[in-house]
Each structure stands twice: as C-alpha cells, then as structure tokens.
Amino acid sequence: MTKSSIQAAPAPAPAPAARATPPAEPGPAVRRGPRPVRGALLSLASLRLTVALFVLALFLVFVGTLAQVFSSNQAVTLQYFRSFYVRVPWQLLVHFGRVFFGDWVPAGTQVGGTFPYPGGWTIGALLLVNLLAAHAVRFKLSWKRSGVLVLHAGLVVLMLNELATGLFAVEGSMTIEQGGFSDYVEHHNAVELAVVDPSDPKVDDVVVVSGRALRRGGTVGHADLPFDVSTERYFPNARVLDSVPDPAANPATAGSGKDLGVQPLPEGAGVEADQKVDAPAAYLTFTDKKTGAKIGTYLTSVLLKPQPVSAGGKEYKVALRFARTYKPYTVQLLKFDHKKYTGTSTPKDFRSTVRLTDAFRGEDRRAEIYMNHPLVYRGETFYQISFLAGDRGTILQVVQNPSWALPYLSCALVTLGMAVHFGIHLNGFLRRRAAA
C-alpha cells in the first residue's frame, strides 16, 4: 500500500506519513500518467474499496440465501445475483431471527417493507473495475507479484463466466415416460399458449403465443392463428381450484374454467412447497377472426390439460404450457432404474437408459444417464435430475452452457496463483526463522 493511494481513497483516517507496510505486502510501484486520470484510477484501485465491496457482497449472498426459503432458487438468482439492484424484504431478517433466535423473536412477527440494495451485477462490476484499476495503477512484473497477477486473472475469468452463464446458458428439462419419446425441452421459467391443429393424422400443426405477450395484455392476432387471443386476467403463479370461488363473477364462459377456479399465489413461491416452480394461469378470450364473434373466455393453466376450441369449422386443442424448444433429435426412454439400498427406501442409484436418434446427423445410439454421469450431445448435456412418481418415467435436465470451460481455467489459475503467492511468503517466513 502506498501513501498516495491511501490519500486518494475515500477513507476517514488520514494516512500517516511513515505508515508501516504490513510485512506481507511489498509497496508496489505507481505508474505516472495524466493527473486527473491517475487520480480517478487511484480511487478506483483502492484496497479499501475492495474491502467495502466484499462487505456488500457478503451481505448480498447472505440475504440471497435467506430469500430462498420463500422463493425458488431460480427467482432469487435473477432478483438478487443477476440484477443491478434488489429490494430486500425486512421479513427475511425476521425469519432468520425466528429460526435461530426463536425465543427472542415472537412467533408470527411480520415486518413489511423492503430496503434497496445493490444487486450482483453492480457489485460484480465494481469489483472487476476495482481489480482492473488496481492492476493498471500498480502493475509491475516481478516474481513477487506474479502469484497475485495470475490469481486475479483467474478471478476475472470467474466473474466473466458468471456473466456469460447469466446471459447465454439455457436450462430446460425433458420428461419421458417409460418406453416413450421426447423431442423437446421444457423451460419452467417461461410459458406459451399452444394452439394445435390435430386434423392431419401424421403431423400436428402448432402455433404458439409467448407468455410474455399474454402477460402484457391486449389482443394478439396473427395470420397463422385461427382466432385472436385477448388476455382478461393473467396470473404469474396460481393454484387451480376444484370449484369456482365466486360463480357470479366467473370470467370463464367456456371450457374447464366453467367448473374450476384459480387461487393466485405469490410469484416465485411455486405451487408446491418443495418444488417452487411457478404455475402461470390466464383467463383468455378467443375471438373469431372473420366474424368478430366471441368464441368464449377460457381458463388456461399449465396445470390443465389441452382444451378443445372450435373456430372456422375446425377443432383445435389449446393449452397454456411451459415453453418448449423442439430439437432435431429424439430421445427414447428404454428403461428407468431406481435402485435402493437393501431393505430400505434410501435411493442408491437412478439410471435412465435412453436411445438417441438424430435423423439429420444419422446418429442412433444407446446411452446410460445416471448420477454424476451425464450424456453430452450437440453442445447440450443431459443430466439425471428427477423421476416421475412411481418410477413411471425419467426427468432429465438439459443444459446448454457455452462458457462451461471457463471455471476449469479459472480454478487452475487461481489455485496456481495462490500457491505461488503464499508459497513465496511461506518460503520467506521459513528462511527468516532459520536465520533467527
């Protein structure tokens, strides 16, 4: 730490002239440059800023952990870590108190309101700037600094990886019943309205409307759609009820909505406590394109089966479903094994034997997917993640992550850097001891 960099830092304490350098860190050289630029760089390069950012990051990670009690991991990741700022509910801290200091926090304590806090993107970007500025200001190629240089390079790679993952990685899942096929991946964070024309016995004709368009409201019309779709009400997360809570005010005029109702739930909390996957629902009105006559208002939900809708003399199947990406290949589940330890119900092994057929590339192969043993194909990786109740089928997670190799590089760099840096110190320490 040098004198000038301390003075430039936004620190309350004035730097003493003959400040002792801690034995650990040598005073790095400062490069000369135009004054205002250098001044700005020096403040950005301050180690005090690093420490302050670490404190901010630590608390963010902490509240981001607590938030997962109430919201899904995916929702929290987007709100807290892949965002510029976040509104943290006070109730999270109350919950923490309830779990660990239960005797002191009365049961049922509710504290409303939130406080604003910088999100992961903000803190990460500042840390990156801080790190780069520090190296720009104090850059000096020497053996003593080489470890720090390498390990910080590794950290930059790691941060860039999180950015790349946030921007480019696509996650989905593929559910296949025993003996069944699948050629699409479902994304649980998005929905679509599918209008299926099943009249051709060989191929279904499918038109989808994105969930975002439905959520925006208004009317969606398109040449390929047999009718116009307008949103009456949209629920980001709702449970389907066995009966209509208030029959007099039921928006639905046709389909299952005549007998079923919905109960809106908070977004990100899921419909089942352990799953935390949101189940969007919507009341949608379909209007005939030619006559402008209303076909009816339907209740749609990802929890409901496709419903028949007639338009222009044809019958269509309409369903709100999780967004799908169709693949140029097919996966068939040949066998799903769920082994247990002898005499117990503790799972020992989950294993899917699948057959992968790709007409475009002429692939046809068998593969076994089990814990810690995924299948990689066309840049996508298939993992054994779950199974259908009663071992009726398998659920595979399908991930496409172009930056998958970066963590490996980062881990190697940081480990090497730390080993060199601490190794040099250890060596010095041992030599001083031997001399003493």
Added chain:
Amino acid sequence: MNGPSRYFPWLVVAAAALCVGIAASRPGDEPGAMRLQEFAEIPVVADGRVKPIDTLARNSLFILSNRQTFKDFSDPKDGRGPVVGEAQPAVKWLLETMTAGDLFHDPEKEKGGPPAEKLKVFRVENDQLIGLFDLPPRPEFWRYSLEELQPKYKDFAERERQAEARDPNDRDLTDHKLVELKRHLELYQTLVLMQSPELALMQRLAESRGQPRLETPLTVPPAAKGGEWRTLGEALYQLREEGQDDPGARAFAGVLVAYAGSNPKEFNEALDRYKAYVAKVVPEGDRETARFETWFNRFAPFDLCSILYVVVFLLAAVSWAGWSRPLNRAAFGLGALTLAVHTIAIVSRMYIQGRPPITNLYSTAVFIGWGCVLTGLILEHLYKNGLGNAVAALCGALTLRLAGTLAENKPDTLEMMQAVLDTNFWLATHVTSINVGYVATFVAGAVGCLFILRGALTQLNRSLPAPAGAGNAVVAKLREMLDRATLTPEAVRQLGQMLYGVVCFATLFSFVGTVLGGIWGDYSWGRFWGWDPKENGALMIVIWNALALHARWAGMVKVRGMAVLAVFGNLITAWSYFGTNQLGAGLHSYGFSKELSDGLRHFWLTQAPFILFGLLPLQIWRGWTPPERPGAPAPAESPPQPRKLPKVPATAITAR
C-alpha cells in the same frame, strides 16, 4: 532440566499409551460361558449396509436407552433375585429381544412375559410421561422396562395419537416425547417381530395395498450368489408357505433357540455351525469388515480421544501457572498421541466404508477436529508458546463433542450415502478441501479468541496493584500466570504471523474447495454455480477470508483487527457448516434439527464477547499502545522494549 522435568512428559505419554492399548485390546469370552463377543461379529444387513450384529445391537439400544450398554438390577437368566447392576453388552440385550417372541418362549410355562420385557432399557424422564405411566421416579437412571410400561399402555397410546395428529411445529415437549417413546416401542416391536413369519405376512399385505413396507434389519444371508438378505421371519414364512428350506435360517434359528434355552454349550455349538455356514455364503471382505467394525465399536477411539483432549487442555492450562516447560511438553506429547489415535479412528472408518474420510455430517465433525488438532500442534511446534496445544485440545474436544451430539440423532454414523454423493473422486477432492478450509478458518478463529483474551488479561494485570511483598502464595501464583498471559510486542508479532498464515491457508483451501464443488456441479448437473444455500455459505467463507487479507494489506487492520475478523469468521463458518441446512431450502439441506439451531445460537453467542472485547479501544482493551514515533522513548506504562511502531489512528479496529 532435572530429573522429574525431563521424565514427566514421557511418563504422561506412556500412561496414556497404556490406557489406549488396554482399550484397543480385545477381551475374549469367558471359557464355558456363551461366546457373545463372537456372536457380535456376525454380519447382518441394516440401514442398507452389511454390519456386525454388534453395531445393530449398540445402535438400537442407544436409540431406546441413550447408552450402548445396559444395566439391570436383576439378571434375567438367573432366578436368584437382584444382583448389583453391572454394565452388560448391547448384544445380550439384542439376543433377549430377538428371542422375546412366542417362537422361543412358551407363554404357558413362563410366568409373566419373556425376560426382555423385564429389562429396564426404555429411557423415560419427562415428568408428564412418568405420571401418565404411573412410574416410580428413578433419578439419575430413568430407565424402565416394558413390563412397567404395559399397564397404562392404552392411555399412552391415546395421548400419543393426539400428539401425532398435531402439526410437528405445534407440538410441545411432552408431545415430542410421546411420539419419541412410541417410535422406540415400535423399534423394539420390530426387533421382536422380525423373527416371526407373521411379520412377513404383514409386509406382504401392506405391499399389496400399496403401503410402504416396514423396514427391518435382515439377518439371514442369501444362500446363493445374487440372492437377497432376508429376515428369519421371511425365511420361515417361505418355508411354511412354499416349502423352501434354507439351511442358513435353520442354523441362525438354532443359535437363538439355544440362547432362549439358556444353554451355553448348545449356544456355542450352534454358533459354530452358523459361523461355518456364514463363512460359506458371505464374502470374506464383508465378514472381515464386520469383525473389524466390532473391534472398532469396542475400542470407541473417538470417545477415548475426547477424554484425552480434555487432559491435554488441562495440562496446557496448568502450564500457564508454572512448571511450564515440562507441562507443555507433556501436553504436546499427549496431543500427538491422541492425534495418532484420532488418525487411526478416521482411517478405520475409511476402511470399513471403503470411502474417503468425509461421507456425512458426522464425519465432517471428526475430520475438522482432526485437522484443527494437527494445525494446532504444528503451530505449537513452530512457536512453542503453549497456545498451539490449547487450540488443538480445545478444537479437538469441542468437535468430538459435536460429533457425539450428531451421533445421538443418527446412531449409524457409517450410514450409506445419498445417491448423488456416491462418487469417491469428488468426496475426496471437493468435500475434503472444503473441510480443510473450515479447519483453517476455525483455527484462525480460535487463535483470534485467545489473542483477544490475552489482551484483556494484560489489562487486568496492569490494573491490579503490585503485589505487596511476600503475600499469599496462591495470589502470587495467579499473578505469575497473568504475567505469562500478558501481551508483549514480541507475542503480538508472533500471533500476528500465526493468524496471517492460517488465514492465507484458509483462503486457499476454501476457494479451491468451493470451485471444485462448482466443477462437480457442472459435471453432474450442468451448472457450475447455482446460488444454492450451501454454495452461498461456502462463498461467504471465501469472501470473508479474502476480506480479512485485503483489509490487512490495505492497512485497515493490524493484528488485533485480524483477530476480530478471524473470530467473526467463526460465525460465518458455523453458518455455512450448519446454518444453511437449517433453512430447509436448496440441494444440500440434510434436515432441520432444533438441537442444531440452538447449538448454533449458543456458539454464536459465545463468540460475541470476544468480538466486543476486541472492538474496545486499545487503551481499554490492552492498556498499552505502541509509542508515538519511531525512536521515541517508551511511555512509562508500556511494557519493556516495545517494537518501533507508528501510532495508528484509533478508528474502530485499527490497532496493533
């Protein structure tokens, strides 16, 4: 050094080694009596793994009784009336229980129930329950027999039903105890029934109705390769219904019948026959580990270590009062011996499981303890100031205590693993380095605590009046102790080095461990980093250690600041280790436990005073500050020859 000082450390180590040797040696069965020790080594399957019947007996008895042995005031095999209670092996209790069914006893002939029902093994200490059963209070023992519980069983069952109907979060202590006792009675019932074909019939009925099958230990090995282990009841059922004979079941039943008949000669002969059969059908490896595990159970090396660590701590603590060199050397020697036993214990577990050292929460505790002790002893070897011994002993005793608590909740500490953890490579790399990171952070925290404590003692020493002449000998001794604890600039420098080194080590391992976890995640389910609670916990440790190092490099903190940060690191590490599991969210939640969240709170609260003390201004905490300018004469109250250090602004934690 003169005679006693030179020989004392060796004497201590030799005496302890003798104790360890006795514990590890293997007492045989008395000639002519039933060879119970040999019976204990027979392999069975329970909780999904092959284990000796000894482990099954100890764990089951521990669940009911909170002990691995039982004491009784009357010997069931001897009608002579009460004898003085002597601890008897769990396997004897298991044999009584397994032979308590009608198969082995003729209810007509025997007065009352079978002997197993007379054994006082059910632990009941809740007043409400004791009142409900109308039991005589048995202070300091609190164990009752089934016979004593039977008269009021109906009332109990009714109350228990009500308790179970309640939401687990709304149950009070008595409700929990009611449900717990019901589970204990069910376990007993299972152990009795598993010999009976009726249980096999019940299991079949349950299965046909789609209900979960009652899980029981399996005692009869498969006659042919690829077959399944069965209960004796299942084998008898198949014999009765399908005419399928099984020599193994026959031989095992022979052992039980001979036991029930109280005939040592017959029992031993039947045992020999059964062992010969087992040797034919059970693989040598399984039999060998079962034998080894029986030895391991009897040796109980972790129990031994937790006692020895307390002795080490006492030696280290007394060394501060005087005669310090010999005592310290004794503490170091005994610490090293205990560490060796601790190592043997961990290696034994690895041998039994065929796995890397860490496979479940229990094993993290014993491993972290081992690592802390090793680090403490290395620090002692480097600095020879007695502090390393104390840190080693303290961490060793506390972590083994923690392991003991964890084992109370789940007695089979060698349990099989969840499917996702079934990979030796990642267990050996990610899990081990994460835990080494925990070790280093906890050691840094312990050093920080002792540093802050010594600062406070320095102040105490300064503020006491000077001893007036030849006063009380005890007071003089205490003053001498205080003098030794007083922080001198040299001590501050040494401890600063220690802290810095350990934090560097912690940063390296917690980072590597965390990233390896990410890579495992990438390899196994396609995400390097998922912001899962446990991952976040690990990340918090990395950030915290990095923060401590950067704060030091920035000159924001010096030695005392590092000490405070290190103690705060304890809070964070404990949060990552146990706290995140308590939230009941995420991939790594291994289950909530009230004891653990209470324990965590207590741990946090014990750390708070250290942090608060460490945050006091230098003058109040330690009583002396480094001199104003380099070369300036030392102020009168500062200790002799302070190092040349600039005065640091008295902001918060900025002080050396």
